[in-house]
Each structure stands twice: as structure tokens, then as C-alpha cells.
Amino acid sequence: MKKVFVLVVLFILPLVAYLFFASGVNNFGRLPVLTEKVSDISTISKNYTFEDKITILGFVGNDVNRVKGNLFNLNQKIYKRFHEFNDFQMIMVAPIGVEKEVVDLKEELGQLADAKKWNFVFVKPEEIKNLFDGLKTDLSLDKNLGNPNVFIIDKKLSLRGRDDDEDEKVKYGFNTISVAELNNKMEDDVKIILAEYRLALKKNNADRSK
Incomplete structure (x- = not known):
């Protein structure tokens, strides 16, 4: 024995x-879709689109200095790990009027990593509210038109997240204040969605070669 x-x-x-x-x-590695067909960023900024990209979407608000630490957390824990993927992008939405502060911020971020995929979109307050509300989450914008959470938008304009999170049950976004949350949850989820698309691409290529 x-x-x-x-x-x-x-x-x-x-x-x-x-x-x-x-x-x-195949069985466990798909990140749940929480909201289908969110509004494309192209509806408020013709220079960008969510289509065919894996997007990390954030809402900076009008007090850039107040959230600078959050964005540095995101830069170190998520952006630096994934920005070299061709279909990965960061889009941060901010109110018109904070362009100067964002230029200074990007210069600081650029000292830690190539910041070319840090994209900032400056739009009107009502456009920020409409875009955020279209995500259909249980979160809300603060008085500065910002939120510390960032969101994963897939190539088909769906909001991805967790529907069985151990802490929140349904997890729509990832809190950039928490390094632990970015490290232990968001990094895993970004890996899953990247792997999901890589596998789909391999399958398509294999089917075409038959």
C-alpha cells in the first residue's frame, strides 16, 4: 500500500x-461580463475608441493632485506590467480645464515607465457623467467628477469584472487607493482577459489553417 x-x-x-x-x-478563465455595450469613448472623443482594445478606464476628476498617488499605484502595479501588449490601453477621463496638471503628471509617470499609453481625454462634465452612468455599476462619481476605481472594458465594449468576489460579491471596478487590490485582484483579472483573447486568436488561426 x-x-x-x-x-x-x-x-x-x-x-x-x-x-x-x-x-x-476554457472552464474557469473567462472574466465575467457585467455590462454589455457600454458607450464608446469615441462618442465624446474622436481620437480614441474602446473597440478592438483592452482598456483600463478611469475617471480622474478635476483635482489631479489629489489622485496623483492613486495613478502612481496604477502605473506601478498594472500599467508597467501590461503596457507592452499591442491591444492594451489606458484611458483616463478628466474635465476640461485640468490639461496643465495632466501634462505635469504624465512627465512624472514617464520617469517610471514609457507613458505613451497613458491617454487622457478632456470632456465636459455632462459627458463624464453619461459615460460613467453607462457602465451601470453600483458606484458613483464624487463632487470632483472622479472615482478611485478603474474599470476593464473589453474589445466588444463590455465591462468586465467579478460576479463572485469574496469581499464585494459583484466587483465592477478596482480601487486604485489599495495597492493590495491592484496586486491581488486586478492584475489577475487583466491576465485572464489577455489570455482569453490570445487563446481565441490561436483558435481562429488554427481553424483557418485546416
């Missing part, structure tokens, strides 16, 4: 684990 147990531990269990994780992306 001891020999059988040793054989199971050495050979059978690793095989079972391999099969489990090999199928994990």
Missing part, C-alpha cells in the same frame, strides 16, 4: 493537476 501511495503522489496527482490547469482557461 505504501508503494501504491508513493506512485499516486509522484505520478497520478501531477497528471491530474496538469489536466485540470490545462483546461482551466
Whole structure:
């Protein structure tokens, strides 16, 4: 019996684990869709679109200095890890009038990583409210037209998040105030959605070659 147990531990269990994780992306690796067909950023800024991009969307508000620490957290924990992916982009929405503060911010961010995919869109207050409300979350903008959470928008304009989060049940966004949340939750979710699209691309390429 001891020999059988040793054989199971050495050979059978690793095989079972391999099969489990090999199928994990198909069975467990899709990030839930929480809101379908959110408003495209192109409706308020013709220079950008959510289509065919994996977008991290944020709402900076009109007090850029107050949220600077949040954006540095996001830069260090998310942006630096993923900005080299071709279909990855950051879009931060801010009210018209804070352009100077954002230029200074981008210069500071650029000292830590190439900041070319940090995109800031300056629009009217009502456009910010409409875009945020279109996400259909349980969150709200503050008096400065900002929110510390950032959101994952997929290539088909759907808001992705968690529908079984251990802390919030339904998790629409990721709080940039919390380094732990960015590190332990958001990083994993961005990895999942990137892997999801890579697998879909591989499958499409394989189907075409048949």
C-alpha cells in the first residue's frame, strides 16, 4: 500500500493537476461580463475608441493632485506590467480645464515607465457623467467628477469584472487607493482577459489553417 501511495503522489496527482490547469482557461478563465455595450469613448472623443482594445478606464476628476498617488499605484502595479501588449490601453477621463496638471503628471509617470499609453481625454462634465452612468455599476462619481476605481472594458465594449468576489460579491471596478487590490485582484483579472483573447486568436488561426 505504501508503494501504491508513493506512485499516486509522484505520478497520478501531477497528471491530474496538469489536466485540470490545462483546461482551466476554457472552464474557469473567462472574466465575467457585467455590462454589455457600454458607450464608446469615441462618442465624446474622436481620437480614441474602446473597440478592438483592452482598456483600463478611469475617471480622474478635476483635482489631479489629489489622485496623483492613486495613478502612481496604477502605473506601478498594472500599467508597467501590461503596457507592452499591442491591444492594451489606458484611458483616463478628466474635465476640461485640468490639461496643465495632466501634462505635469504624465512627465512624472514617464520617469517610471514609457507613458505613451497613458491617454487622457478632456470632456465636459455632462459627458463624464453619461459615460460613467453607462457602465451601470453600483458606484458613483464624487463632487470632483472622479472615482478611485478603474474599470476593464473589453474589445466588444463590455465591462468586465467579478460576479463572485469574496469581499464585494459583484466587483465592477478596482480601487486604485489599495495597492493590495491592484496586486491581488486586478492584475489577475487583466491576465485572464489577455489570455482569453490570445487563446481565441490561436483558435481562429488554427481553424483557418485546416
